Amino acid sequence: MTSVIEVDNLTKRYRETLALDDVSFTIEQNTICGLLGRNGAGKTTAMSILTAQNFATSGDVRVFGQSPYENAAVLSRLCFVRESQKYPEDALPLHAFRTARLFFPNWDQAFADQLMDEFQLPLKTRIKKLSRGQLSAVGVIIGLAARAEVTFFDEPYLGLDAVARQIFYDRLLEDYTEHPRTVILSSHLIDEVSNLIERVLVLDHGRVVMNEDTDAVRDRAATIVGDAAAVDAFTVGREVIHRESLGHVASVTVIGRLTDADRTQLAAAGLDVAPVSLQQLIVRISQNAAAAEASAPDEGALR
Template sequence: MTTVIEVTDLTKRYRDTLALDEVSFAIEENTIYGLLGRNGAGKTSVMSILTAQNSPTSGTVRVFGENPYENAKVLRRVCFVRESQKYPDDATARHAFRMASLFFPRWDQALADQLVDDFQLPLKKAIKKLSRGQLSAVGVIIGLASRAEITFFDEPYLGLDAVARQLFYDRLLADYAQHPRTIILSSHLIDEVANLLERVIVIDQGRIVMDEETDAVRHRAATIVGDSAAVEAFVAGREVLHRESLGRVSSVTVIGELTADDRSRLAEAGLDVAPVSLQQLIVRTTQHHAEARSSAAGPALSEGARS
Protein backbone atom coordinates (compact mmCIF):
# COMPACT_ATOMS: atom_id res chain seq x y z
CA MET A 1 0.00 0.00 0.00
CA THR A 2 1.09 3.55 -0.74
CA THR A 3 1.07 6.12 2.04
CA VAL A 4 -0.74 9.28 0.95
CA ILE A 5 -0.71 11.12 4.29
CA GLU A 6 2.02 11.02 6.91
CA VAL A 7 1.66 12.90 10.21
CA THR A 8 4.55 13.08 12.68
CA ASP A 9 4.44 14.61 16.17
CA LEU A 10 1.63 16.96 15.17
CA THR A 11 0.81 19.47 17.91
CA LYS A 12 -1.80 22.21 17.78
CA ARG A 13 -2.37 24.71 20.56
CA TYR A 14 -5.09 27.36 20.70
CA ARG A 15 -3.95 29.78 23.40
CA ASP A 16 -4.36 27.74 26.61
CA THR A 17 -5.96 24.71 24.90
CA LEU A 18 -3.86 21.82 23.64
CA ALA A 19 -6.01 20.43 20.81
CA LEU A 20 -3.42 17.95 19.43
CA ASP A 21 -0.59 16.47 21.47
CA GLU A 22 2.25 15.04 19.35
CA VAL A 23 -0.08 13.01 17.11
CA SER A 24 1.48 10.60 14.62
CA PHE A 25 -0.24 8.35 12.09
CA ALA A 26 -0.26 7.38 8.42
CA ILE A 27 -3.10 7.12 5.89
CA GLU A 28 -2.88 4.61 3.05
CA GLU A 29 -4.35 5.04 -0.42
CA ASN A 30 -7.66 3.51 -1.50
CA THR A 31 -8.95 2.86 2.03
CA ILE A 32 -11.98 4.09 3.97
CA TYR A 33 -10.98 5.40 7.39
CA GLY A 34 -13.04 6.40 10.38
CA LEU A 35 -11.57 9.36 12.27
CA LEU A 36 -13.51 9.00 15.49
CA GLY A 37 -13.70 10.58 18.92
CA ARG A 38 -15.78 12.79 21.15
CA ASN A 39 -16.56 16.46 20.57
CA GLY A 40 -13.41 18.49 21.06
CA ALA A 41 -11.15 15.44 20.76
CA GLY A 42 -9.13 17.03 17.93
CA LYS A 43 -10.68 15.47 14.81
CA THR A 44 -11.52 18.71 13.03
CA SER A 45 -8.14 20.20 13.96
CA VAL A 46 -6.41 17.27 12.27
CA MET A 47 -8.50 17.55 9.11
CA SER A 48 -8.19 21.32 8.85
CA ILE A 49 -4.40 21.08 9.11
CA LEU A 50 -4.21 18.26 6.55
CA THR A 51 -6.23 20.37 4.12
CA ALA A 52 -4.17 23.52 4.78
CA GLN A 53 -7.08 25.40 6.37
CA ASN A 54 -5.09 25.63 9.57
CA SER A 55 -1.43 25.41 10.51
CA PRO A 56 0.28 23.25 13.15
CA THR A 57 2.01 24.61 16.20
CA SER A 58 4.71 22.00 15.67
CA GLY A 59 5.25 18.68 13.94
CA THR A 60 5.14 17.75 10.27
CA VAL A 61 2.39 16.88 7.82
CA ARG A 62 2.94 15.41 4.37
CA VAL A 63 0.17 14.86 1.82
CA PHE A 64 1.32 13.01 -1.29
CA GLY A 65 4.81 13.54 0.11
CA GLU A 66 4.52 17.34 0.26
CA ASN A 67 3.54 20.07 2.68
CA PRO A 68 -0.07 20.92 1.73
CA TYR A 69 0.09 24.54 2.93
CA GLU A 70 -0.27 26.95 -0.04
CA ASN A 71 0.32 23.98 -2.33
CA ALA A 72 -2.29 24.11 -5.12
CA LYS A 73 -0.96 20.96 -6.77
CA VAL A 74 -1.71 18.95 -3.63
CA LEU A 75 -4.96 20.67 -2.69
CA ARG A 76 -6.59 19.99 -6.07
CA ARG A 77 -6.28 16.29 -5.22
CA VAL A 78 -8.02 16.72 -1.84
CA CYS A 79 -11.67 17.45 -1.00
CA PHE A 80 -12.72 18.56 2.50
CA VAL A 81 -16.46 18.70 3.19
CA ARG A 82 -17.65 19.83 6.61
CA GLU A 83 -20.98 20.45 8.30
CA SER A 84 -20.25 24.17 8.69
CA GLN A 85 -19.26 24.66 5.03
CA LYS A 86 -19.67 28.29 3.94
CA TYR A 87 -20.97 29.45 0.54
CA PRO A 88 -21.51 32.95 -0.96
CA ASP A 89 -24.83 34.45 0.14
CA ASP A 90 -26.34 34.44 -3.34
CA ALA A 91 -24.99 31.02 -4.37
CA THR A 92 -27.31 28.21 -5.39
CA ALA A 93 -26.52 24.50 -5.37
CA ARG A 94 -25.99 24.73 -9.13
CA HIS A 95 -23.36 27.45 -8.56
CA ALA A 96 -21.64 25.36 -5.88
CA PHE A 97 -21.42 22.34 -8.18
CA ARG A 98 -20.16 24.48 -11.05
CA MET A 99 -17.36 25.88 -8.87
CA ALA A 100 -16.49 22.40 -7.67
CA SER A 101 -16.32 21.09 -11.24
CA LEU A 102 -13.78 23.78 -12.09
CA PHE A 103 -11.59 23.01 -9.06
CA PHE A 104 -11.57 19.20 -8.94
CA PRO A 105 -9.99 17.61 -12.03
CA ARG A 106 -11.78 14.26 -11.47
CA TRP A 107 -15.25 15.80 -11.07
CA ASP A 108 -18.04 13.56 -12.45
CA GLN A 109 -21.03 15.63 -13.55
CA ALA A 110 -23.15 12.56 -14.36
CA LEU A 111 -22.70 11.32 -10.79
CA ALA A 112 -23.54 14.78 -9.43
CA ASP A 113 -26.73 14.88 -11.52
CA GLN A 114 -27.76 11.43 -10.29
CA LEU A 115 -27.15 12.42 -6.66
CA VAL A 116 -29.19 15.61 -7.11
CA ASP A 117 -32.10 13.40 -8.17
CA ASP A 118 -31.46 10.91 -5.36
CA PHE A 119 -31.53 13.62 -2.68
CA GLN A 120 -34.29 15.61 -4.43
CA LEU A 121 -32.18 18.75 -4.14
CA PRO A 122 -33.51 22.06 -5.57
CA LEU A 123 -30.77 23.53 -7.75
CA LYS A 124 -32.08 27.06 -8.20
CA LYS A 125 -32.84 27.86 -4.57
CA ALA A 126 -30.28 29.99 -2.71
CA ILE A 127 -28.14 27.81 -0.46
CA LYS A 128 -28.80 30.09 2.52
CA LYS A 129 -32.52 29.27 2.16
CA LEU A 130 -32.05 25.49 2.03
CA SER A 131 -33.08 23.29 4.93
CA ARG A 132 -30.33 21.74 7.03
CA GLY A 133 -30.86 18.41 5.27
CA GLN A 134 -30.65 20.01 1.83
CA LEU A 135 -27.49 21.88 2.84
CA SER A 136 -25.98 18.57 3.99
CA ALA A 137 -26.89 17.06 0.62
CA VAL A 138 -24.93 19.81 -1.18
CA GLY A 139 -21.78 18.89 0.75
CA VAL A 140 -22.29 15.15 0.31
CA ILE A 141 -22.75 15.54 -3.46
CA ILE A 142 -19.58 17.63 -3.78
CA GLY A 143 -17.63 15.11 -1.70
CA LEU A 144 -18.75 12.15 -3.80
CA ALA A 145 -18.80 13.72 -7.27
CA SER A 146 -15.37 15.33 -6.82
CA ARG A 147 -13.86 11.84 -6.80
CA ALA A 148 -10.83 13.46 -5.20
CA GLU A 149 -7.95 11.13 -4.42
CA ILE A 150 -8.41 12.00 -0.73
CA THR A 151 -11.85 13.05 0.52
CA PHE A 152 -12.59 14.18 4.08
CA PHE A 153 -16.17 14.14 5.35
CA ASP A 154 -16.31 16.06 8.63
CA GLU A 155 -19.87 15.06 9.55
CA PRO A 156 -21.62 16.99 6.75
CA TYR A 157 -24.30 14.27 6.64
CA LEU A 158 -25.57 14.89 10.20
CA GLY A 159 -28.33 17.11 8.81
CA LEU A 160 -29.70 14.23 6.73
CA ASP A 161 -32.51 12.08 8.07
CA ALA A 162 -31.93 8.34 8.56
CA VAL A 163 -33.18 7.43 5.07
CA ALA A 164 -30.99 10.05 3.39
CA ARG A 165 -27.94 9.03 5.46
CA GLN A 166 -28.39 5.43 4.36
CA LEU A 167 -28.64 6.64 0.78
CA PHE A 168 -25.33 8.47 1.26
CA TYR A 169 -23.65 5.35 2.68
CA ASP A 170 -24.96 3.22 -0.19
CA ARG A 171 -23.85 5.67 -2.87
CA LEU A 172 -20.44 6.09 -1.23
CA LEU A 173 -19.78 2.34 -1.17
CA ALA A 174 -21.03 1.82 -4.72
CA ASP A 175 -18.87 4.60 -6.15
CA TYR A 176 -15.86 3.64 -4.03
CA ALA A 177 -16.04 0.08 -5.42
CA GLN A 178 -15.83 1.43 -8.97
CA HIS A 179 -13.47 4.33 -8.27
CA PRO A 180 -11.27 3.53 -5.24
CA ARG A 181 -9.77 6.47 -3.38
CA THR A 182 -8.92 7.42 0.18
CA ILE A 183 -11.94 8.48 2.23
CA ILE A 184 -11.81 9.75 5.82
CA LEU A 185 -15.14 9.89 7.65
CA SER A 186 -15.51 11.77 10.91
CA SER A 187 -18.72 10.75 12.67
CA HIS A 188 -20.48 10.47 16.02
CA LEU A 189 -22.77 7.83 14.49
CA ILE A 190 -20.18 5.12 14.89
CA ASP A 191 -22.45 2.10 14.64
CA GLU A 192 -24.08 3.55 11.51
CA VAL A 193 -20.78 3.91 9.66
CA ALA A 194 -19.02 0.88 11.18
CA ASN A 195 -19.66 -1.36 8.17
CA LEU A 196 -18.13 1.24 5.84
CA LEU A 197 -14.82 1.50 7.66
CA GLU A 198 -11.71 -0.49 6.84
CA ARG A 199 -9.59 1.18 9.48
CA VAL A 200 -10.31 3.34 12.53
CA ILE A 201 -8.24 6.10 14.11
CA VAL A 202 -9.61 7.24 17.46
CA ILE A 203 -8.55 10.55 18.99
CA ASP A 204 -9.21 11.39 22.61
CA GLN A 205 -8.12 14.66 24.23
CA GLY A 206 -5.69 15.33 21.41
CA ARG A 207 -4.01 11.91 21.43
CA ILE A 208 -4.35 8.78 19.31
CA VAL A 209 -5.79 5.98 21.45
CA MET A 210 -6.55 3.52 18.64
CA ASP A 211 -5.23 3.03 15.10
CA GLU A 212 -6.24 -0.38 13.80
CA GLU A 213 -8.00 -2.29 11.07
CA THR A 214 -11.72 -2.50 11.81
CA ASP A 215 -11.83 -6.31 11.58
CA ALA A 216 -9.12 -6.56 14.23
CA VAL A 217 -10.92 -4.08 16.48
CA ARG A 218 -14.16 -6.07 16.40
CA HIS A 219 -12.46 -8.99 18.18
CA ARG A 220 -10.52 -6.92 20.72
CA ALA A 221 -13.03 -7.06 23.53
CA ALA A 222 -15.90 -9.01 25.05
CA THR A 223 -18.42 -8.33 27.79
CA ILE A 224 -18.79 -11.04 30.45
CA VAL A 225 -22.15 -11.11 32.24
CA GLY A 226 -23.35 -13.15 35.22
CA ASP A 227 -22.84 -13.80 38.92
CA SER A 228 -20.50 -11.12 40.25
CA ALA A 229 -18.13 -13.50 42.03
CA ALA A 230 -17.82 -15.75 38.98
CA VAL A 231 -17.33 -12.79 36.65
CA GLU A 232 -14.60 -11.30 38.83
CA ALA A 233 -12.85 -14.66 39.06
CA PHE A 234 -12.82 -14.96 35.26
CA VAL A 235 -11.61 -11.42 34.55
CA ALA A 236 -8.86 -11.47 37.18
CA GLY A 237 -5.56 -10.52 35.53
CA ARG A 238 -7.24 -9.20 32.37
CA GLU A 239 -7.36 -5.59 31.23
CA VAL A 240 -10.80 -4.25 32.12
CA LEU A 241 -12.36 -1.51 30.02
CA HIS A 242 -15.60 -1.12 31.92
CA ARG A 243 -17.61 -2.73 34.70
CA GLU A 244 -21.16 -2.40 35.94
CA SER A 245 -23.01 -4.18 38.73
CA LEU A 246 -26.62 -4.53 39.76
CA GLY A 247 -27.15 -6.57 42.88
CA ARG A 248 -25.25 -9.84 42.45
CA VAL A 249 -24.99 -9.53 38.67
CA SER A 250 -21.99 -7.91 37.00
CA SER A 251 -21.15 -6.94 33.45
CA VAL A 252 -17.44 -6.50 32.75
CA THR A 253 -15.89 -5.58 29.39
CA VAL A 254 -12.37 -6.93 28.94
CA ILE A 255 -9.70 -6.49 26.30
CA GLY A 256 -8.55 -9.54 24.39
CA GLU A 257 -10.04 -12.13 22.06
CA LEU A 258 -11.55 -15.09 23.91
CA THR A 259 -9.97 -18.48 23.25
CA ALA A 260 -11.81 -21.79 22.99
CA ASP A 261 -10.60 -22.58 26.52
CA ASP A 262 -11.96 -19.24 27.75
CA ARG A 263 -15.36 -20.03 26.30
CA SER A 264 -15.38 -23.47 27.91
CA ARG A 265 -14.62 -21.91 31.29
CA LEU A 266 -17.38 -19.36 30.79
CA ALA A 267 -19.91 -22.07 29.95
CA GLU A 268 -18.90 -24.11 32.99
CA ALA A 269 -19.30 -21.05 35.22
CA GLY A 270 -22.70 -20.22 33.74
CA LEU A 271 -21.50 -16.88 32.41
CA ASP A 272 -22.74 -15.20 29.23
CA VAL A 273 -20.65 -13.40 26.60
CA ALA A 274 -22.12 -10.30 24.99
CA PRO A 275 -20.63 -8.85 21.81
CA VAL A 276 -19.10 -5.39 21.96
CA SER A 277 -20.05 -3.08 19.10
CA LEU A 278 -17.48 -0.78 17.55
CA GLN A 279 -19.22 2.18 19.18
CA GLN A 280 -19.23 0.54 22.61
CA LEU A 281 -15.57 -0.38 22.27
CA ILE A 282 -14.55 3.14 21.30
CA VAL A 283 -16.65 4.69 24.08
CA ARG A 284 -15.21 2.26 26.64
CA THR A 285 -11.66 2.77 25.34
CA THR A 286 -11.85 6.56 25.60
CA GLN A 287 -13.38 6.30 29.06
CA HIS A 288 -10.61 3.91 30.09
CA HIS A 289 -7.88 6.24 28.84
CA ALA A 290 -9.52 9.23 30.53
CA GLU A 291 -9.64 7.35 33.85
CA ALA A 292 -6.02 6.25 33.44
CA ARG A 293 -4.90 9.84 32.79
CA SER A 294 -6.92 11.07 35.74
CA SER A 295 -5.35 8.46 38.02
CA ALA A 296 -1.87 9.32 36.77
CA ALA A 297 -2.48 13.03 37.30
CA GLY A 298 -3.90 12.54 40.79
CA PRO A 299 -0.65 12.13 42.73
CA ALA A 300 0.99 14.97 40.84
CA LEU A 301 -1.92 17.27 41.62
CA SER A 302 -1.82 16.27 45.26
CA GLU A 303 1.92 16.93 45.45
CA GLY A 304 1.40 20.29 43.78
CA ALA A 305 -1.30 21.20 46.27
CA ARG A 306 1.02 20.40 49.17
CA SER A 307 3.93 22.41 47.84
Protein backbone atom coordinates in the same frame (compact mmCIF):
# COMPACT_ATOMS: atom_id res chain seq x y z
CA MET B 1 0.59 -0.31 0.54
CA THR B 2 1.49 3.32 -0.11
CA SER B 3 0.84 5.87 2.63
CA VAL B 4 -0.80 9.03 1.28
CA ILE B 5 -1.01 10.77 4.67
CA GLU B 6 1.81 10.82 7.20
CA VAL B 7 1.48 12.65 10.52
CA ASP B 8 4.45 12.81 12.88
CA ASN B 9 4.36 14.26 16.40
CA LEU B 10 1.63 16.74 15.47
CA THR B 11 0.71 19.21 18.19
CA LYS B 12 -1.77 22.07 18.00
CA ARG B 13 -2.35 24.47 20.87
CA TYR B 14 -4.95 27.23 21.05
CA ARG B 15 -3.75 29.38 23.95
CA GLU B 16 -4.72 27.24 26.95
CA THR B 17 -6.31 24.44 24.94
CA LEU B 18 -4.24 21.53 23.65
CA ALA B 19 -6.25 20.33 20.65
CA LEU B 20 -3.68 17.80 19.39
CA ASP B 21 -1.04 16.31 21.65
CA ASP B 22 1.96 14.75 19.86
CA VAL B 23 -0.21 12.79 17.40
CA SER B 24 1.34 10.37 14.89
CA PHE B 25 -0.41 8.16 12.33
CA THR B 26 -0.44 7.18 8.67
CA ILE B 27 -3.33 6.54 6.28
CA GLU B 28 -2.83 4.27 3.32
CA GLN B 29 -3.89 4.87 -0.25
CA ASN B 30 -7.36 3.69 -1.33
CA THR B 31 -8.72 3.19 2.18
CA ILE B 32 -11.89 4.36 3.92
CA CYS B 33 -10.69 5.46 7.34
CA GLY B 34 -13.05 6.35 10.16
CA LEU B 35 -11.71 9.32 12.15
CA LEU B 36 -13.73 8.95 15.32
CA GLY B 37 -13.97 10.47 18.78
CA ARG B 38 -16.03 12.80 20.92
CA ASN B 39 -16.63 16.48 20.31
CA GLY B 40 -13.42 18.37 20.97
CA ALA B 41 -11.24 15.29 20.47
CA GLY B 42 -9.20 17.03 17.76
CA LYS B 43 -10.70 15.47 14.62
CA THR B 44 -11.60 18.68 12.78
CA THR B 45 -8.32 20.29 13.82
CA ALA B 46 -6.36 17.37 12.35
CA MET B 47 -8.29 17.49 9.08
CA SER B 48 -7.90 21.27 8.86
CA ILE B 49 -4.13 20.99 9.24
CA LEU B 50 -3.91 18.20 6.66
CA THR B 51 -5.80 20.37 4.16
CA ALA B 52 -3.71 23.48 4.93
CA GLN B 53 -6.65 25.36 6.46
CA ASN B 54 -4.91 25.52 9.84
CA PHE B 55 -1.35 25.54 11.12
CA ALA B 56 0.41 23.12 13.43
CA THR B 57 2.09 24.36 16.58
CA SER B 58 4.74 21.69 16.06
CA GLY B 59 5.21 18.40 14.25
CA ASP B 60 5.03 17.45 10.60
CA VAL B 61 2.29 16.46 8.14
CA ARG B 62 2.82 15.05 4.65
CA VAL B 63 0.21 14.39 1.98
CA PHE B 64 1.47 12.51 -1.07
CA GLY B 65 4.91 12.90 0.51
CA GLN B 66 4.76 16.70 0.53
CA SER B 67 3.72 19.50 2.84
CA PRO B 68 0.22 20.69 1.84
CA TYR B 69 0.85 24.34 2.74
CA GLU B 70 0.68 26.66 -0.27
CA ASN B 71 1.15 23.57 -2.41
CA ALA B 72 -1.31 23.64 -5.32
CA ALA B 73 -0.05 20.30 -6.61
CA VAL B 74 -1.25 18.67 -3.37
CA LEU B 75 -4.34 20.75 -2.61
CA SER B 76 -5.84 20.15 -6.07
CA ARG B 77 -5.96 16.43 -5.20
CA LEU B 78 -7.86 16.98 -1.93
CA CYS B 79 -11.51 17.63 -1.09
CA PHE B 80 -12.58 18.72 2.39
CA VAL B 81 -16.33 18.69 3.13
CA ARG B 82 -16.69 20.53 6.42
CA GLU B 83 -19.57 20.39 8.86
CA SER B 84 -19.77 24.19 8.74
CA GLN B 85 -19.06 24.60 5.04
CA LYS B 86 -19.80 28.14 3.87
CA TYR B 87 -21.21 29.12 0.48
CA PRO B 88 -22.27 32.52 -0.89
CA GLU B 89 -25.73 32.98 0.58
CA ASP B 90 -27.33 34.29 -2.61
CA ALA B 91 -25.92 31.45 -4.70
CA LEU B 92 -27.91 28.46 -5.88
CA PRO B 93 -26.71 24.89 -5.32
CA LEU B 94 -25.95 24.72 -9.05
CA HIS B 95 -23.44 27.56 -8.61
CA ALA B 96 -21.60 25.53 -5.96
CA PHE B 97 -21.52 22.50 -8.25
CA ARG B 98 -20.30 24.51 -11.24
CA THR B 99 -17.47 25.92 -9.13
CA ALA B 100 -16.56 22.44 -7.89
CA ARG B 101 -16.57 21.16 -11.46
CA LEU B 102 -13.90 23.74 -12.35
CA PHE B 103 -11.74 22.93 -9.33
CA PHE B 104 -11.78 19.12 -9.23
CA PRO B 105 -10.22 17.42 -12.28
CA ASN B 106 -12.04 14.10 -11.65
CA TRP B 107 -15.50 15.69 -11.34
CA ASP B 108 -18.30 13.44 -12.66
CA GLN B 109 -21.26 15.58 -13.70
CA ALA B 110 -23.52 12.60 -14.45
CA PHE B 111 -22.91 11.27 -10.94
CA ALA B 112 -23.60 14.72 -9.47
CA ASP B 113 -26.89 14.91 -11.40
CA GLN B 114 -27.88 11.47 -10.08
CA LEU B 115 -27.11 12.51 -6.50
CA MET B 116 -29.07 15.77 -6.82
CA ASP B 117 -32.08 13.73 -7.84
CA GLU B 118 -31.64 11.10 -5.12
CA PHE B 119 -31.25 13.70 -2.37
CA GLN B 120 -34.22 15.62 -3.81
CA LEU B 121 -32.20 18.82 -3.64
CA PRO B 122 -34.20 21.96 -4.61
CA LEU B 123 -31.84 23.42 -7.20
CA LYS B 124 -33.74 26.71 -7.61
CA THR B 125 -33.68 27.52 -3.88
CA ARG B 126 -30.93 29.87 -2.74
CA ILE B 127 -28.40 28.31 -0.39
CA LYS B 128 -29.30 30.71 2.43
CA LYS B 129 -32.83 29.26 2.43
CA LEU B 130 -31.84 25.59 2.40
CA SER B 131 -32.52 23.44 5.45
CA ARG B 132 -29.63 22.00 7.47
CA GLY B 133 -30.09 18.66 5.76
CA GLN B 134 -30.25 20.17 2.28
CA LEU B 135 -27.08 22.13 2.97
CA SER B 136 -25.39 18.91 4.08
CA ALA B 137 -26.56 17.27 0.85
CA VAL B 138 -24.75 19.97 -1.16
CA GLY B 139 -21.48 19.10 0.59
CA VAL B 140 -22.03 15.35 0.26
CA ILE B 141 -22.69 15.67 -3.48
CA ILE B 142 -19.51 17.70 -3.96
CA GLY B 143 -17.47 15.26 -1.89
CA LEU B 144 -18.70 12.25 -3.84
CA ALA B 145 -18.83 13.66 -7.39
CA ALA B 146 -15.40 15.32 -7.04
CA ARG B 147 -13.73 11.90 -6.81
CA ALA B 148 -10.68 13.60 -5.31
CA GLU B 149 -7.75 11.31 -4.56
CA VAL B 150 -8.20 12.13 -0.86
CA THR B 151 -11.62 13.21 0.44
CA PHE B 152 -12.32 14.37 4.00
CA PHE B 153 -15.92 14.22 5.25
CA ASP B 154 -16.34 16.05 8.57
CA GLU B 155 -19.71 15.02 10.04
CA PRO B 156 -21.32 15.10 6.58
CA TYR B 157 -24.73 13.80 7.68
CA LEU B 158 -25.93 16.68 9.91
CA GLY B 159 -29.60 17.27 9.27
CA LEU B 160 -29.93 14.33 6.90
CA ASP B 161 -32.74 11.92 7.73
CA ALA B 162 -32.16 8.17 7.93
CA VAL B 163 -33.07 7.63 4.27
CA ALA B 164 -30.69 10.35 3.06
CA ARG B 165 -27.89 9.05 5.27
CA GLN B 166 -28.32 5.58 3.84
CA ILE B 167 -28.18 7.00 0.31
CA PHE B 168 -24.89 8.66 1.23
CA TYR B 169 -23.43 5.44 2.66
CA ASP B 170 -24.60 3.35 -0.30
CA ARG B 171 -23.30 5.73 -2.96
CA LEU B 172 -20.01 6.23 -1.13
CA LEU B 173 -19.37 2.49 -0.97
CA GLU B 174 -20.53 1.81 -4.54
CA ASP B 175 -18.46 4.62 -6.04
CA TYR B 176 -15.43 3.79 -3.90
CA THR B 177 -15.57 0.23 -5.24
CA GLU B 178 -15.57 1.47 -8.84
CA HIS B 179 -13.25 4.43 -8.30
CA PRO B 180 -10.92 3.69 -5.35
CA ARG B 181 -9.54 6.64 -3.46
CA THR B 182 -8.69 7.57 0.11
CA VAL B 183 -11.65 8.67 2.23
CA ILE B 184 -11.41 10.01 5.78
CA LEU B 185 -14.86 9.95 7.36
CA SER B 186 -15.48 11.68 10.67
CA SER B 187 -18.76 10.64 12.27
CA HIS B 188 -20.49 10.25 15.62
CA LEU B 189 -22.84 7.61 14.19
CA ILE B 190 -20.23 4.91 14.60
CA ASP B 191 -22.48 1.87 14.24
CA GLU B 192 -23.96 3.32 11.04
CA VAL B 193 -20.54 3.68 9.39
CA SER B 194 -18.89 0.61 10.90
CA ASN B 195 -19.52 -1.48 7.78
CA LEU B 196 -17.99 1.21 5.57
CA ILE B 197 -14.70 1.89 7.25
CA GLU B 198 -11.64 -0.29 6.81
CA ARG B 199 -9.48 1.53 9.35
CA VAL B 200 -10.43 2.93 12.76
CA LEU B 201 -8.53 5.97 14.03
CA VAL B 202 -9.85 7.26 17.36
CA LEU B 203 -8.79 10.52 18.98
CA ASP B 204 -9.54 11.42 22.57
CA HIS B 205 -8.38 14.62 24.25
CA GLY B 206 -6.08 15.23 21.30
CA ARG B 207 -4.35 11.85 21.49
CA VAL B 208 -4.60 8.66 19.45
CA VAL B 209 -6.26 5.95 21.58
CA MET B 210 -6.96 3.49 18.75
CA ASN B 211 -5.47 3.00 15.29
CA GLU B 212 -6.28 -0.41 13.85
CA ASP B 213 -7.87 -2.23 10.94
CA THR B 214 -11.62 -2.56 11.52
CA ASP B 215 -11.54 -6.36 11.16
CA ALA B 216 -8.94 -6.57 13.91
CA VAL B 217 -11.07 -4.42 16.21
CA ARG B 218 -14.30 -6.38 15.91
CA ASP B 219 -13.21 -9.24 18.21
CA ARG B 220 -10.97 -7.12 20.38
CA ALA B 221 -13.36 -6.98 23.33
CA ALA B 222 -16.20 -8.93 24.91
CA THR B 223 -18.69 -8.35 27.70
CA ILE B 224 -18.94 -11.05 30.37
CA VAL B 225 -22.26 -11.22 32.25
CA GLY B 226 -23.29 -13.31 35.24
CA ASP B 227 -22.64 -13.94 38.92
CA ALA B 228 -20.38 -11.14 40.11
CA ALA B 229 -17.96 -13.43 41.96
CA ALA B 230 -17.57 -15.70 38.94
CA VAL B 231 -17.14 -12.71 36.61
CA ASP B 232 -14.48 -11.20 38.85
CA ALA B 233 -12.66 -14.53 39.04
CA PHE B 234 -12.58 -14.82 35.24
CA THR B 235 -11.38 -11.26 34.69
CA VAL B 236 -8.40 -11.45 37.05
CA GLY B 237 -5.32 -10.38 35.11
CA ARG B 238 -7.36 -9.10 32.16
CA GLU B 239 -7.73 -5.50 31.02
CA VAL B 240 -11.14 -4.30 32.15
CA ILE B 241 -12.47 -1.16 30.48
CA HIS B 242 -15.98 -1.09 31.94
CA ARG B 243 -17.87 -2.65 34.84
CA GLU B 244 -21.51 -2.50 35.90
CA SER B 245 -23.23 -4.43 38.65
CA LEU B 246 -26.74 -4.91 39.97
CA GLY B 247 -27.03 -6.98 43.10
CA HIS B 248 -25.12 -10.22 42.58
CA VAL B 249 -24.97 -9.80 38.77
CA ALA B 250 -22.05 -8.07 37.06
CA SER B 251 -21.35 -7.04 33.48
CA VAL B 252 -17.69 -6.50 32.66
CA THR B 253 -16.16 -5.51 29.33
CA VAL B 254 -12.65 -6.85 28.82
CA ILE B 255 -10.05 -6.22 26.14
CA GLY B 256 -8.61 -9.24 24.38
CA ARG B 257 -9.79 -11.94 22.01
CA LEU B 258 -11.42 -14.86 23.81
CA THR B 259 -9.86 -18.26 23.11
CA ASP B 260 -11.71 -21.55 22.86
CA ALA B 261 -10.40 -22.38 26.33
CA ASP B 262 -11.79 -19.07 27.63
CA ARG B 263 -15.22 -19.84 26.22
CA THR B 264 -15.17 -23.33 27.73
CA GLN B 265 -14.29 -21.81 31.10
CA LEU B 266 -17.07 -19.23 30.79
CA ALA B 267 -19.65 -21.90 29.93
CA ALA B 268 -18.56 -24.04 32.87
CA ALA B 269 -18.95 -21.02 35.19
CA GLY B 270 -22.43 -20.26 33.84
CA LEU B 271 -21.35 -16.91 32.43
CA ASP B 272 -22.72 -15.34 29.26
CA VAL B 273 -20.64 -13.61 26.58
CA ALA B 274 -22.04 -10.63 24.68
CA PRO B 275 -20.36 -9.05 21.65
CA VAL B 276 -19.19 -5.46 21.86
CA SER B 277 -20.15 -3.22 18.94
CA LEU B 278 -17.59 -0.87 17.48
CA GLN B 279 -19.44 2.07 18.98
CA GLN B 280 -19.56 0.49 22.43
CA LEU B 281 -15.86 -0.35 22.25
CA ILE B 282 -14.86 3.18 21.26
CA VAL B 283 -17.09 4.71 23.94
CA ARG B 284 -15.63 2.44 26.62
CA ILE B 285 -12.03 3.00 25.53
CA SER B 286 -12.57 6.76 25.44
CA GLN B 287 -14.18 6.72 28.89
CA ASN B 288 -11.35 4.59 30.22
CA ALA B 289 -8.72 6.91 28.72
CA ALA B 290 -10.44 9.95 30.23
CA ALA B 291 -10.63 8.29 33.65
CA ALA B 292 -6.95 7.33 33.49
CA GLU B 293 -5.98 10.89 32.56
CA ALA B 294 -8.09 12.31 35.38
CA SER B 295 -6.46 10.02 37.94
CA ALA B 296 -2.90 10.62 36.70
CA PRO B 297 -0.73 12.82 38.93
CA ASP B 298 -0.25 16.42 37.82
CA GLU B 299 3.29 16.61 36.43
CA GLY B 300 3.46 20.28 37.25
CA ALA B 301 2.60 19.57 40.88
CA LEU B 302 5.38 16.97 41.09
CA ARG B 303 8.09 19.37 40.01
